[in-house]
Amino acid sequence: MSWQDICICNELGVNNMNNSLEIDDGVGVADREKRRDVRSGSDIPESDREVSTDGLKAFKQGTITHSHIQLTNESKRGRGHSGGGRWSKLGSRRLWLLGLLSLAAGAIAPFGWNYLQSYQSTDDAQIDGHIDPLSSRVDGTVVGVHAEDDDRVTQGELLVEIDPRDYEVAVEQARARLGLACAQVAAAKQDYAAALANIREADATNFKSQRDARRYTILLDQQVVPQEQYDQYTAIARVDAAKVDSAREAAGSALKAIAARRADADAAKAALDQALLNLSYTKIYAPANGIAGKRSVQLGSRIQPGQTLMFVTETDEIWVTANFKETQLASMHRGEKVTIHVDTFGRDYRGQVEHMPGASGDRFSLLPSENATGNYVKVVQRLPVRILFDPGQDPDHQLHPGMSVEPTVWLHQSHRQ
Secondary structure (H helix, E strand, O other): OOHHHHHHHHHHHHHHHHHHHHHOOHHHHHHHHHHHHHHHHHHOOHHHHHHHHHHHHHHHHOOOOHHHHHHHHHHHHHHHHHHHHHHHHHHHHHHHHHHHHHHHHHHHHHHHHHHHOOEEEOOOEEEEEEEEEEEOOOOEEEEEEOOOOOOEEOOOOEEEEEOOHHHHHHHHHHHHHHHHHHHHHHHHHHHHHHHHHHHHHHHHHHHHHHHHHHHHHHHHHOOOOOHHHHHHHHHHHHHHHHHHHHHHHHHHHHHHHHHHHHHHHHHHHHHHHHHHHHHHOOEEEOOOOEEEEOOOOOOOOEEOOOOEEEEEEEEEEEEEEEEEEHHHOOOOOOOOEEEEEEOOOOEEEEEEEEEOOOOOHHHHOOOOOOOOOOOOOOOOOEEEEEEEEOOOOOOOOOOOOOOEEEEEEEOOHHHHO
8 A cells, every 4th residue: 555545544534533523512522632632641752742743734734745654653663662772771680680699699508508507496495493392291280481472582491380389298208208218228237237246146155065065075985974964065056056047047138138228218219309300390491592482381270291381493403494306306415505595584595405305205294105006197206405504694593494495506517417
């Protein structure tokens, strides 16, 4: 199609448009022109609007030329080429930026990987410590309670008093029995001494009787004395010999009596010691430095042996129980340094791994799992690791059992290799 045909077609379109505009009233034409101007002003650049207006005038006047159409098309192509250049420059910059970021990530990645492999941490950890229950060893009535919940106590401080009068009476009775037993021991010793004296007396009498019997034996052989007199002295000698044996047996019995009396005295002394112990049990003292808590005893309460009265949480010796997954323990060893973050204070403490676990937590549970029965589901187990605080970090004893912590164990390079 030649440019003349294009001009004819465009002129016919313009004439039809003018005919339609003449049919509408003046108000409608003004409204459409206004909306057209608004759309044209918002969507079409100024240069495009100028070109379009010039072309329309040319079509209306019938003076459009081939050179005008060619110039208009070239101006549009020029604007298109300039826009494409800006987009290409922007894409090149983005590619350069992505390349630099990739190189930086590749250089940092080994160091980041080594850092991530240099430690193990967990948030399943808490501070632990000894919590000592205070209980009574004797029964009685409470006459004094000297500690309230959350009171700080020192080792040896008096906390609870039980009425001691019954135990004081028991002590006096035990002392009296001990005195009686000691007197009986002394009497037994005297009896033994008397028995020894009787032995010596019987020996002396027996010695005379035996000499008389031998003398009368000689006289009888010489027929100086009669047989009856000989028999008399011989019988006396035998009786005196028997008395010696009897005295010796009595002395042995007296010696054994001394041992029995001494045993009674020892029993009485033990009873006295027990009475004194029971009397001392009427005063209950703090077993260690700590904080009293969960007090259940009241003034005037009647308590029984073994009844728990309160608890004392020790503050001098605390540690961290960290429940690590079993997959985290491969490179962990005793003595490695630990950073302990305490949530309560928002600060870090130093520590070290004191003990590695002996078994997982479920092994010590009341009903441990039995994997040989039923359907088996593999679950990653957690094992408790004991971490000890370095000394001198908590002089005011602000760390207490039960606080949540996040320990980070720094692994040795040799262990990781």
